[in-house]
Amino acid sequence: MHTGFVSFVGRPNVGKSTLINKLVKTKIAITSDKPGTTRNIIQGIYNDEDSQIVFVDTPGIHKPVNKLGKILNKGAYYSIEDVDIVCFLVDAKAGLGKGDKYVIEKLKDINKPVILIINKIDGLSKDEIFLKINEYKDLYDFKEIVPISALKNKNINELIKVIKQYLPDNIKYFDDNIVTNRSMQFMISEIVREKILWLTKEEVPHSVTCLTEKIIKDKDKNIINVAIIVDRDALKRIIIGKNGQMIKKIGTLARKDLEEILNTKVYLELYVKTIEKWRDREKYLSEFNFGDFTE
DSSP states (O other), rough: OOEOOOOOESSSSSSSSHHHHHHSSOOSSSOOOSOOOOOOOEEEEETTTEEEEEEOOOOOOOOOOOOHHHHHHHHHHHHHHHHSSEEEEEEEEHHHHOOHHHHHHHTOOOOEEEEEEEEEEOOOOHHHHHHHHHHHHHSSSOSSEEETTTTTBBBBHOOOOOOHHHHHBBBOOTTTTTBBBBHHHHHHHHHHHHHHHHGGGSSTTTTOOOEEEEEETTTTEEEEEEEESSHHHHHHHHHHHHHGGHHHHHHHHHHHHHHHHHHHHHHHHHHEEEOOOOHHHHHHTTOOOOSSSSS
């Protein structure tokens, strides 16, 4: 049995969350085309007959322009220090940019294997992929370079084989039936937040927070209440929408995902709450610290 912790790092929107979902074959990390969608460090656990790999999804590393950016970067840097292997993801179609070079400079201070993953190769020819490999290979002493398409599930098995070569431990950290370190409350909240980001586009900033306040198991269904927390009434009106149409769309999409994950019928109730001061918001969030399910 070979085991270890593997961190995914890279600039925003290179496909880290999509990849971790493919590797653990369950949706544990939300995705959108907005930078900064991932705000928390999420672990996804991969198991097979001879290995257990704990993948760590992190916020995209970028040159911060505000306090939130600094906090997200700090979380990503921490994950680099606390793992056995670092996987640096880049976007093949976007090409080498300043964001990639910024991350590479941060990687030069670490002393552990770094694997370059060139993502989004779907649609590229072999010659184009080879050119992408050459574009990056001299920028850093990568242990391995693996081209993949997380979205199309291409070359994922090869990536697993490569990572296994560098796993340092032989201790199993999680039971086989565990796929993430995050609670069901967290997963539900994130899925609702994902749908908000999908449907509202640039209208709603990343300050929106979702909180699962209650999960009640009732015979053949789960009754779930989620609060959508914003910092001003203008955002509240956007999320609710005209005649409540937007929040209805958010709930419909979220419920579909939740029924698939929970494998049961879901009655999902969403409401929007305005809490203007961060101090008051943190106090409100801290009040909800209970187990995954309320019987």
